[in-house]
Structure formats: structure tokens, C-alpha cells
Amino acid sequence: MSFFISDALAAAGTTAAPQADGSFSLIMIAAIFVLFYFMLIRPQNKRAKEHRDLISRLKKGDEIITSGGILAKVVSLDEQYMKISLAEGVEINIQRGAVSTVLPKGTLKSL
Known part of the structure; x- marks a missing residue:
């Protein structure tokens, strides 16, 4: 009989939490x-x-840093690609989106 009372108290003691x-x-x-x-x-x-x-x-003559870390000077520009000069007589074509930074003029000469 006492176990029925504890069940009744346990059932009465549990109240539902207010629902938001x-x-x-x-x-x-x-x-x-x-x-x-x-x-x-x-x-x-x-x-x-x-x-x-x-x-x-970007324009011709700008000094840039590519996303790969290459320092270069812009030689010519197309719609999607550009030709850059790494050293005298060394030119490569890259995508315009590969440029990460434009450097101030004269930076390449000071290095």
C-alpha cells in the first residue's frame, strides 16, 4: 500500500515545464x-x-604581387589575362584574378 502512495506523490510532484x-x-x-x-x-x-x-x-607598369608570391611588373593587359615581367627578358602570362596586391611605384627597384 505504501508503494501506491509514493507513486501518487511522484505523479503529483512532476509538473510539466511551461512551453514557450x-x-x-x-x-x-x-x-x-x-x-x-x-x-x-x-x-x-x-x-x-x-x-x-x-x-x-590594373594598368601597364603597375608593380604587383601574385597570389603565389611572385613580384612582377605588368607589361600588357587583356580581358582575362595579363603579361607580367619577372626580370628583364622573362615574361609570363597569368590570369588577372591571380593578383593579390598592387605595390607602390619603385618597390621592385628598391629590393
Whole structure:
């Protein structure tokens, strides 16, 4: 008989936790998306736009660093490719997107 009483007390002691409505979880999902946008997507789009602007401003005679770390001088430009000079008489063709940095004038001579 005593075990029935403990079961009754145990059943009465467990109360259901109040359930939050769906708006709280919707707000949390929206907050995570906003955080994700401002921490990851927006900075990446900004860097991509800066790189596109850098590539579009390239002109003959610019001194550059490629994504492979090669320092060179721009000899000629096409729509997608460019010819760069590594040393006197040494020229190669690369894609315009391979340029990572434009150096100030005279940098190659000072090295």
C-alpha cells in the first residue's frame, strides 16, 4: 500500500515545464541568421568587391604581387589575362584574378 502512495506523490510532484510559444524559437533563428550575415557573409562580400576593384584598376607598369608570391611588373593587359615581367627578358602570362596586391611605384627597384 505504501508503494501506491509514493507513486501518487511522484505523479503529483512532476509538473510539466511551461512551453514557450514558437515565436521565441523563430526570434532565435532570425538572430542567428543576422549574426551569421554580419560575421561571415558581409565581410566576404566586401573583400570580394575590393579585389574586383583592384583588378579593374590594373594598368601597364603597375608593380604587383601574385597570389603565389611572385613580384612582377605588368607589361600588357587583356580581358582575362595579363603579361607580367619577372626580370628583364622573362615574361609570363597569368590570369588577372591571380593578383593579390598592387605595390607602390619603385618597390621592385628598391629590393
